[in-house]
Amino acid sequence: QVQLVESGGGSVQAGSSLRLSCAASGGTFSTRLMAWFRQTPGKEREFAAAITRSGGITWYADSVKGRFTISRDNAKNTGYLQMNSLNSEDTAVYYCAARPSWLSVVSRDSRDYDLWGPGTQVTISS
Numbered sequence: 001q002v003q004l005v006e007s008g009g010g011s012v013q014a015g016s017s018l019r020l021s022c023a024a025s026g027g028t029f030s031t032r033l034m035a036w037f038r039q040t041p042g043k044e045r046e047f048a049a050a051i052t053r054s055g056g057i058t059w060y061a062d063s064v065k066g067r068f069t070i071s072r073d074n075a076k077n078t079g080y081l082q083m084n085s086l087n088s089e090d091t092a093v094y095y096c097a098a099r100p101s102w103l104s105v106v107s108r109d110s111r112d113y114d115l116w117g118p119g120t121q122v123t124i125s126s
Contacts, residue, residue: 002027002115004096009120014087022079022096030074031101036081037110038092047108059106086124093119
């Protein structure tokens with residue numbers, strides 16, 4: 001069974017950058033569409049970005065478009081989220097997620113993802 005673990009979170013000032021990583025182990029990662037979600041206390045998990053299995057197509061939420069870049073390196077079984085121009089509204093726990101391997105269509109609904117990492121905290125101070 002594939003397991004996901006995020007890393008790279010932390011506390012930074014507004015305007016800074018962070019790169020999150022999502023390391024997969026225990027199985028084949030390249031067969032799964034991957035996404036990043038984020039969540040703040042009392043709110044539902046929010047879609048941020050997604051990437052196809054090959055990495056050729058990406059999608060972004062309007063709130064992060066132009067500032068965040070999702071990518072993946074299937075040879076390393078790792079996905080990434082480069083986050084630039086961070087602001088206080090980006091403060092959240094960030095989760096990487098993957099869809100079942102037989103589903104290649106992106107979804108912005110967290111319920112459509114069956115594999116999740118434990119999350120990594122990102123805190124932006126102004």
